[in-house]
Amino acid sequence: MLNKLFGRSAAVPGQVYGAPGAGASVFISISTAISLLVIWSIVTYFGWVKPLFLPSPAAVYNKFIVGMTDGIANATLIEHTVASLTRVFSAFFLALLTAVPVGIMMGVNRVARGLFDPVIEFYRPLPPLAYLPLVIIWFGIGEFPKIFLIYLAIFAPMAIAARAGVKSVSMEQIHAAYSMGGSNRQIVWYVILKSALPEIFTGMRIGIGVGWSTLVAAEMVASDRGLGFMVLNAAQYLASDTVIMGIIIIGFFAFVFDALIRYIEKAMVPWKGKV
Structure with missing residues (x-):
């Protein structure tokens, strides 16, 4: 699984070897974004960082709603x-x-x-x-x-x-x-x-x-x-x-x-x- 995600991509027609860095990275990018959001939620939920320095995702979303309305x-x-x-x-x-x-x-x-x-x-x-x-x-x-x-x-x-x-x-x-x-x-x-x-x-x-x-x-x-x-x-x-x-x-x-x-x-x- 790790080799599929981070390893060298298969060669395309006309090439003997896959080019370094070839292949889509959308799945990895989405996974990274979701992981960061989960870590952010966990850190703020358990209070490991004070809200003054790092508010929760819910607080940021609520502020977004306030900004759109009021x-x-x-x-x-x-x-x-x-x-x-x-x-x-x-x-x-x-x-x-x-x-x-x-x-x-x-x-x-x-x-x-x-x-x-x-x-x-x-x-x-x-x-x-x-x-x-x-x-x-x-x-x-x-x-x-x-x-x-x-x-x-x-x-x-x-x-x-x-x-x-x-x-x-x-x-x-x-x-x-x-x-x-x-x-x-x-x-x-x-x-x-x-x-x-x-x-x-x-x-x-x-x-x-x-x-x-x-x-x-x-x-x-x-x-x-x-x-x-x-x-x-x-x-x-x-x-x-x-x-x-x-x-x-x-x-x-x-x-x-x-x-x-x-x-x-x-x-x-x-x-x-x-x-």
């Missing part, structure tokens, strides 16, 4: 969720429209690389909280600075991933396209961009993860609703059930969107890992 921190849970989703997805799609072209230009043009690379590499390692005060000074405390802060956090990994994708294109493909009379624009669009798609999708997945992690910092800027604001507000009153509920909701949406990106990548880049 609301938390002067807004319902749906209002908090919609506010956060709007900020994260607005920043993500804005970064997608700008970071990918910039990354491709950095990969194919030395002037663009010289212009953008120092700026991106300088601010990329900085935590968003480091330049949050500057964003407030520049743009105030409205809705735009929240989206802009998340946008900056997403932009760097997406641009770097797009550039890495351009650099991964084999010169043989480019030379073959030139030999068949392809123009520079056609080579960028039909050869370089398509070959860079796997790295671009990887950058998208990293970027949306960074965006969700920056959400809490962004909603520190004079917010009155949002999941990050709700978690921070609950932490001030030691409401750990609300904090854990907010963490679970943020993780759920981050997981769903990551799964959606992987699904789109599988549809658009069917050759990934096969060539």
